[in-house]
Every structure is written in C-alpha cells, then in structure tokens.
Amino acid sequence: MGSGRREIEVMANLLSSNDIQAEVNRAHFRKNNCLAINVIGSPGAGKTTLLEKSLPLLKDELHVGVIEGDIFTSKDADRISVHQIPVIQINTGGGCHLDSKMVSKVLPQYDWKALNLMIIENVGNLVCPADFDLGEAFKVIVLSIVEGDDKPSKYPVIFRNAKAVVLNKMDLEKLTDVNMETMKQDIRAINPGIAIFEVSCRNGSGLKEWTSWLTQEVKAYQRIN
Amino acid sequence: MGSGRREIEVMANLLSSNDIQAEVNRAHFRKNNCLAINVIGSPGAGKTTLLEKSLPLLKDELHVGVIEGDIFTSKDADRISVHQIPVIQINTGGGCHLDSKMVSKVLPQYDWKALNLMIIENVGNLVCPADFDLGEAFKVIVLSIVEGDDKPSKYPVIFRNAKAVVLNKMDLEKLTDVNMETMKQDIRAINPGIAIFEVSCRNGSGLKEWTSWLTQEVKAYQRIN
Numbered sequence: 230m231g232s233g234r235r236e237i238e239v240m241a242n243l244l245s246s247n248d249i250q251a252e253v254n255r256a257h258f259r260k261n262n263c264l265a266i267n268v269i270g271s272p273g274a275g276k277t278t279l280l281e282k283s284l285p286l287l288k289d290e291l292h293v294g295v296i297e298g299d300i301f302t303s304k305d306a307d308r309i310s311v312h313q314i315p316v317i318q319i320n321t322g323g324g325c326h327l328d329s330k331m332v333s334k335v336l337p338q339y340d341w342k343a344l345n346l347m348i349i350e351n352v353g354n355l356v357c358p359a360d361f362d363l364g365e366a367f368k369v370i371v372l373s374i375v376e377g378d379d380k381p382s383k384y385p386v387i388f389r390n391a392k393a394v395v396l397n398k399m400d401l402e403k404l405t406d407v408n409m410e411t412m413k414q415d416i417r418a419i420n421p422g423i424a425i426f427e428v429s430c431r432n433g434s435g436l437k438e439w440t441s442w443l444t445q446e447v448k449a450y451q452r453i454n
Numbered sequence: 455m456g457s458g459r460r461e462i463e464v465m466a467n468l469l470s471s472n473d474i475q476a477e478v479n480r481a482h483f484r485k486n487n488c489l490a491i492n493v494i495g496s497p498g499a500g501k502t503t504l505l506e507k508s509l510p511l512l513k514d515e516l517h518v519g520v521i522e523g524d525i526f527t528s529k530d531a532d533r534i535s536v537h538q539i540p541v542i543q544i545n546t547g548g549g550c551h552l553d554s555k556m557v558s559k560v561l562p563q564y565d566w567k568a569l570n571l572m573i574i575e576n577v578g579n580l581v582c583p584a585d586f587d588l589g590e591a592f593k594v595i596v597l598s599i600v601e602g603d604d605k606p607s608k609y610p611v612i613f614r615n616a617k618a619v620v621l622n623k624m625d626l627e628k629l630t631d632v633n634m635e636t637m638k639q640d641i642r643a644i645n646p647g648i649a650i651f652e653v654s655c656r657n658g659s660g661l662k663e664w665t666s667w668l669t670q671e672v673k674a675y676q677r678i679n
Contacts, residue, residue, distance in 0.1 A: 271496045272580050272609060273601020300581065302608055323611065325550065325581040353608070355497050356525065356550040356579050375600045375623065376498020383527055383578070384497060386548065398600065401629060406656075431631075 247361055250329035254336065254364025261341040263294075264450040265349060266443075267327075267363050269387055270371035272353030275397040277305045278430045279371055279439075280348060284312045286440040287346065291447055294339050296349040298327040305350065315339055326357040329364055346447050355380070359387035366450060367392035375401055378412035385419050393424040395439055400429040472586055475554035479561065479589025486566040488519075489675040490574060491668075492552075492588050494612055495596035497578030500622040502530045503655045504596055504664075505573060509537045511665040512571065516672055519564050521574040523552040530575065540564055551582040554589055571672050580605070584612035591675060592617035599623050600630055603637035610644050618649040620664055625654040 258265040270276050280295065287293055295316040297306040306318035317335045319327060332349065339347075349365060351358040359368075368391040372380060375398050381388050388394065394416060402409065413425055424442060428435035483490040495501050505520065512518055520541040522531040531543035542560045544552060557574065564572075574590060576583040584593075593616040597605060600623050606613050613619065619641060627634065638650055649667060653660035 271498065271578070271601075272605055273496065273598065299608060301610060302604075304604055304608065323585075325579075352581065353496070354550075354579060354581050356577065357582065360548075373498065373600065375598065375626070376496075379527075379529055380497055383524060383529065385526060401600070401626060404626060404629060 247329050251362035251364040262454050263344050263347050264447045265347040265365045267349050267365035267368045269351045269358045271355045274371040274373045276350050276371045282430045283440050290444050291346045292344050293346045294344045298352045325354050326361050327351050328361050332363045355384045370394040373398045374407045378408045381415040388419045395426045395428050397428050399427050400431045472554050476587035476589040479554050488569050488572050489672045490572040490590045492574050492590035492593045494576045494583045496580045499596045499598045501575050501596045507655045508665050515669050516571045517569050518571045519569045523577045550579050551586050552576050553586050557588045580609045595619040599632045603633045606640040613644045620651045620653050622653050624652050625656045
C-alpha cells in the first residue's frame, strides 16, 4: 500500500503545480485574444494529418499558430511548417504528455498580435494528456474509428473533458467492424454536450463542418473576451 | 527546473520499487515453468482481437492464462473468457500502465500447474507501459499499420525493448498511405533482432506464423528453465 499511496500524493502535487502554470498560460491566451485548443488522441489517430487538411480551410478567416508535442523527432512540425504558419516542436524526451510548463516556455517565441487560434497537438496518448491542463480553452479528441467502437467507454476521462471529438478515417468504416451508432451513443452517454464530427482526412468528407465549427468557436471566444 | 527534476527523481524511485517486484514475479513464472509475455500497443491496435484469434491456434500445444489490463471496464476479459481459459481483469482506475505490484496481486488466483504461457495485455498506451517491467520474459508490441509508418521512429523506446512486433490490420494496407518497407526498416534500425509478423486478425493472414513462433518461444523457455 505504501508505494501506491505515495504515487497518488506525488500526482496531486504535480497536478497542482501544473494547474497554476496552466492558469498563467490561459491568462496569456486571453490577453492576446487567441483561442488555444489542446488536441489529444492515440498514436496514429490522425492528429497531424487533421491539422494539415484543416489549415488551408482555416487560413481564410483565421491566423493560426501550432505547437507540436512529441516524445522524439520533429516529423510533425516539419509537416506543419510547409503551410507557412508559425510552428514550434516540443520534444518531451520520453515523457508521455505535454505539461503547462513546457507550453509556457515556447509562448514567447510567437508573434501574438498576428494570431487568433493556437492549436496544441499533444503527444500521441489517449490516457495521460487527459489529466494535464495546458491552459487551453478546451480539449479536442481525434479518434480513428479503426481503433474500435469500445474506445469511448474504455477511455472515458478524456471524453468527459473534451468539447469536441473528431472521428477520423471514416473512409475505412465499411472495411471495419466498427458500429458508429454504438460509438456515438457511448460518447454522448459520457458527455452529452460534446460536438461530434465524422471526418475522412483522406477523402475530405466532414472537414468543412469541423473547420466551420472551429472558426465559430474562435469568433465566440473573441466576442466574450 | 525544480519541478522537472523532482519528477525524474520520483520516477526513478517508482521504477526501482517496480523492478524489485518485477524480479519476484519473474522468479514466480520461472519456478512454474510458465513463459510470461507483456503485450503493449496503442488503444485499438488490436491487442485483444489478436488474443482472441491466437488462442484457438495456441490451445492445441499450450495451456494459456491471460491477465487483462485496462483503465476501466472488464470488456476485454469478457471477450477472452468465452475461450474458457483463466483470465483476470486488472483495472488501473485511471492509471496509464500496469505495474509489477498489480500483476503480483492476481498471480495467486491462477492454477500454475496447469499453465505454460501467461499473456499479460497491458493498458492501451504506446508510451508509459514501455518503462514498467512486469516480470515478463519479453515484451510484444501490437501496432495497427493504420497508425502510420512513422510510429516506430516516434516511439522508439518500446521498439528497442520488445522481442517481437505484430503489425496488425494488414488487410487495410492498400487503403492507407502506409509504406510497409519504411516501417519495417525503421523498426530494424531501432532493434535489428526483433521478430516482425504481418498479420490480419480480420482475414487470418499471418496468424499461423505468429502463433508458431510464440509456441517455439514457450518450448525454448521450458528447455532452458
């Protein structure tokens, strides 16, 4: 029991230190009238590809910056940088999630006058990032439907804490055993208010709905701010 | 820096306490002449489905037990139990990986005279489980090829530490942009000796090679033991 108890206490301490910095980050985003979102999903859910496909649709109305979180490599930032938007890679060096301090360290490197949407792509992990507030306005889940319709009920914490979920790789629906109704029902049972988008980054379906929603969210944030 | 340093020290403490119990578990498996493997992969990589499809092929020659690790729900254990083999579910209650202590607690519930292969399915996570020795003989990765060919280089730690990788969902290869040669080259660059199996749990391809290899591993373990 001793070791278990100690682990929980340390977690509580880390979270509270993380939460304090998250509030500082949140105030920074608010001051700069920039909506920040924290994009979370398993490895290979399609987070980076969703950004690549969304940026051209967002660029007409918004000025977007990106923070790329990864354990190792700058592959994701390299992919985003061709879109000629400001992007910084954070490598956690083995760590399984971004935390608010890592994010705070890169914030001074952006020109905040020129941004109204900051997309933070977290490390590929459906578990640990759910517990770490980065100071974002809200979390967005990217879930590949190929992962299976049981994922929402098996990973409920992240679904409870997110404002939207992008169900990606819809082009593969017919080739898998996934039951989309079960999946969506389970998501709504956990979080009735969550926005659900069915998207294929491969054939482009659903991307317009997702990017329009995100654009409206930026406008609503700026009106309230 | 203070918080970062503290986190690393705590991790080292947890790991060493985990490692001690892992050695106790390993001695237990050795004493009972039972090969234990630690199966690791992202959510939806197909770990449980691989077990479901492998068990009928393993049952002729081996006596298999299963430990199912999950954050919440007993869905995976329910799926395995229909195969009439001993299975126990460990719910981590939010924790992102199994540890050796969790495993040790369920070991007394098995009839060890009747087992020669214990399959431990870890929590769906390609990051954290890599750092926690459960006392297994070796780790096996299950990777859905739909996750993309960049995953080995982005998650090298687990590929470095595993004896085999099952590349699953091969039936979807033609429908994705995955480059199988790149993926396999990257895996071998990280771990030249790793055994690679290309499998489709959906159409059954590659399952025989994987289960034959695993059966041979059990026999080799028992000869050395």
